[in-house]
Amino acid sequence: MATKTNGESKVSIPRLLLGKPLATHDLPHQTVSKPIGLAIFASDALSSTAYATEEILLILALAGSGVAVLGLSIPIAIAIAVLLVIVTISYRQTIYAYPNGGGAYIVARDNLGEVAAQIAGAALLTDYILTVAVSVSSGIAQITSAFSWLLPFKVEIALAVIFIVTIINLRGVRESGSIFSIPTYFFLMMMFVTLGLGVYRYLTGTLPTVTEVEALQQETMTSLSLFLILRAFSSGCAALTGIEAISNGITAFKEPRSRNAATTLTWMSGLLVFLFLGITLLANRIHVIPSETETVISQIARTVYGNGTIPYLLTQIGTALILLMAANTSYAGFPRLAALAAGDGFLPRQLTYRGSRLVFSWGIVFLAIAASILVVVADARVTSLIPLYAVGVFLSFTISQIGMVIHSLKIGKLKPGEEHKGLETTIRYDPHWRIKMAVSAFGALCTGIVMIVFAVTKFTTGAWFVVVLIPALVLIFFRIHRHYKSVAQSLTLRGQPVKVAPRPVQTLILVDDVHRETIQMVNFAKSLGHPWRAIHVGVNPEKAQVLPEKWKEYIGEGEIEIIPSPYRALAGPLRDYLEDILEEHPDIFIHVIIGHLAMDSFWQQALHQNTAFVFNLALADLDHVMMTIVSYRIYDATAEARDEVSHAAEPGARTHRHQRILEKKKQQQSQSGETSKETENTSS
């Protein structure tokens, strides 16, 4: 069996790109240590420090470029850091409560019901797409900061990067590979050195300020207002994206997994706060100039190390790499969540299908297309994407924490020592449930307020799109769900039983012309042994006129009926004909036999009308009409010659099979020749 299935592994472009298929039992079940877990799950969160400070400064710069205005970035960053701590504490609780994975979707489904779960799902799916677009765009901005001649090609580079990441993910990425931890730790190292050296040079008075940056072109200055400050705060909140990653991936940690995951989360948040505040402070010290052509990270590194130096370039490369890793995490998260929602019947079921490399291929492809469209529309500019970003993340934070409030309430209802086994997790009595509930509620309140601030302050610059999109997606999810439920109801065998009840069969051979394939069709119809006749849709009047004669000459038995088709339609007249028969004989099966010429290649196939598929589609809604496609393979003389050559060169399984078929065909032809002679003898 194994060698035969390998027969399929012909060398093709998809095969070259994706590698050979993997068996179902190959699904990985490895677990990771805390340092590796940190590296894998932290890239999304930590990488956001590459643009969060910059986005705050770009908004503040609308009111001026002085220290008094841009210096506001420091209190804003501190506020964001406080929010981060609150969310972290709240998410630690979720990790302990849902040791099998506590993403917002699962927590919402378990505690708040389908609607909340689908809202969280829509929000998260949207943000996974944005994570790819933002991270790739920012990563390329880091590179173009160092190599400005690449600037005109940033969209093309972004699309190429997305394509490559997509192919890698379609091949299947072992998340547990420790190779994944290299970019994260490399980035951390570079940032520590940069920030440390920056502080050292500042203290020794040798830190210069930024020069030679093309400042942002402002058309009109707005005055500094609370609204603008809140807008800057919203932009900076992009720093919080990705901190939910660990709660989705608890099962990937070694036991005790909840504790390990929670510790990792604390570490990650600590690093995130440190980097974010450090970058913001140093950016203010060196008087970073908000710019569209050079990132804040690049300005800091350039100021600290000097223009064009090796450590400067390493910092840029390290930052670009962790951003790439962040984009890559969405390629794990999006397809997995989409498969989860599809399994619940809210997304097309195809999303649950694991491709030949065991990955959810459809989800990966959809993510790649959607992110590519975003990159093209936003011209690979992070600033254009930020208003769309993070609304979804904060919405899912809020839903998840409200879910945890309900979860705590459930625990509160238990008696001491009582246990209740749910679908997702087991709830046990906990005397601290009130405190935990308060923490979740406070977290929900904070993130909920931020979400509203975000939606309001960014509404006109892009958040409106997400505000419209998420409800629209939820609506679509529920329509899909209703459809699947209705189909399941139509098909169920529970309730009124349907028993098998055979019917008489009337065979009809749909004939286009009289040739070798027609013989095969008549052969099959006769083999079935039910009453049969041939029919022809008379699209071409001249052809329809000569057909009965041809039938008589070459087939010599049965009759052929011409169905007139004055408007040259194929399916319509046939449908009318079949309906007339069904009306007259409602208790029979009509068995329509259609011929199909099977070619060796797509292009050859495209030269034929392939009406069998048209008929199949057009008449699929007729009950009690069964359609049989009788394929007749046309062997291309050139292809056969080619096969023989490749057979000589490499005796592969496929060639072998092709050969086998050819030989069988020859045998059968000679046999059928003999049989027909016998038949002739008998009949004569």
Next chain:
Amino acid sequence: MATKTNGESKVSIPRLLLGKPLATHDLPHQTVSKPIGLAIFASDALSSTAYATEEILLILALAGSGVAVLGLSIPIAIAIAVLLVIVTISYRQTIYAYPNGGGAYIVARDNLGEVAAQIAGAALLTDYILTVAVSVSSGIAQITSAFSWLLPFKVEIALAVIFIVTIINLRGVRESGSIFSIPTYFFLMMMFVTLGLGVYRYLTGTLPTVTEVEALQQETMTSLSLFLILRAFSSGCAALTGIEAISNGITAFKEPRSRNAATTLTWMSGLLVFLFLGITLLANRIHVIPSETETVISQIARTVYGNGTIPYLLTQIGTALILLMAANTSYAGFPRLAALAAGDGFLPRQLTYRGSRLVFSWGIVFLAIAASILVVVADARVTSLIPLYAVGVFLSFTISQIGMVIHSLKIGKLKPGEEHKGLETTIRYDPHWRIKMAVSAFGALCTGIVMIVFAVTKFTTGAWFVVVLIPALVLIFFRIHRHYKSVAQSLTLRGQPVKVAPRPVQTLILVDDVHRETIQMVNFAKSLGHPWRAIHVGVNPEKAQVLPEKWKEYIGEGEIEIIPSPYRALAGPLRDYLEDILEEHPDIFIHVIIGHLAMDSFWQQALHQNTAFVFNLALADLDHVMMTIVSYRIYDATAEARDEVSHAAEPGARTHRHQRILEKKKQQQSQSGETSKETENTSS
């Protein structure tokens, strides 16, 4: 029958755009008088005067803008006029020799064989596409000359115009409609008045010279050379495009059609020479400034009538209209020639198919797409398209005239009074065959030389594309031809006869799950009365494990076999399984029954895997394996409600039928319910 077929005429977007279907016997067979024929067939040729002079001047302007240089356009135009007279005389002979239509393709096929015919075909098809692109671009240039604020939208306007012309042609245009003659005669009138008034104002000394034109921006001046003059000549030869139109359409003329067609051709050529020389002379008199923003016609009309005057605008509109008519003629010529070549087996056979409105829909759609691509690539600039244009026309002129030389030779071989009936035409002895042959040979020589001049002088600016494209097309045409021939050989019943030889049938029911549709499939399999069993491809191991039990519980008879699929492939393992059976029993038919859930809408269908079609495609190359698709229609509750409402509002045929199916389904369900009860009673 009529009312039933009307049942298909539901109101849809295609129906609204294209109108209701036309019956095959509606094919028009009307003929036209000479004045109408002139208007119909001359638009292509006459409209080329709108850009021919301009293209000569644009090339000459590369060497300077003085009278000494631009004045060369007059001798060049005279040379082109002489060439036109030669071609006209030669084509008159063709019209008499081929009274059933003597396009280059037919003349070449009849006298020079398949290769020459296919070269002519490729050349002509290429030029039909270019005619659309050039005419539409030039027409829009006439309009933007008057309304310069439309200039930024010229590509969008061009695409919109092509789209509208395409829709009109898909609806089907009665060429014989005399409404088609209005634009031609309107254009002729406006040009006569313009040229006449121009000459009058020149003679009375009141004709000013051109002012306020944005001159062409030249980067580097080249010196005046023979090469440049030949290049200008080549550009001006665009004036000759379209004069072959009458020889294609001889059958549209009233009897004596050859004489009427020949007279019309002479008239057309006369008008063409007059207009072309008139425009060139007047352009020189008023010192036209070669420009990218204002056409020569516009500069002449503006100078003669004054800026913004009504007659000026009428001239521009008239010119744009005849250019539109010229584009429209390609919509008749391209699909007709493509259908002719497809009928000979050199193009995909689908091109011979007449759509619901009796037009060759595929050809029209292909022409529209190709012309749109050209317009976008060339940015709707006539000057960018001209180097690609006319190479094909002159190639087909040359082939056609060489064909006529052979034709004359054939006549020369006949004895006096002898007649020979060919496929395309009847040849009769003619004492003047030597003179006619000389005329054709001289014509072929002239057009052949021009073609080479054209290809050489325009090679680097675009002609290389056509020089590469035409041989490539010819190669493709012959590959298609070989394919069709090989298929016909595989299918022919001539030679060794193949007789019907029934075989035993093994029925296999391919089961995905056990539900109502499975019952239908078992029902059909049992009705056929051949040995049957169920099979299931075990993509999902958990599902495969419970399926046999489910089968036992709900079906209760027969067995189900699980085909393992470790790599989650569907078609591969099934193919192996079928091949194993065929190996063991080479003399049977395997009849595979596959289920298909038929939904009401495309979107609903897209939510399902539709594996039946996948299997059909993947296993089409297995001989002696027949696949039956058993459709099971899922009725959407919402759709039914919608149908009932629309039924109340408008009792259309389709709704009626839908209703009938629904009622029938209900009847059958209750019937099968009864039957099943009976079966139960019998079995218990």
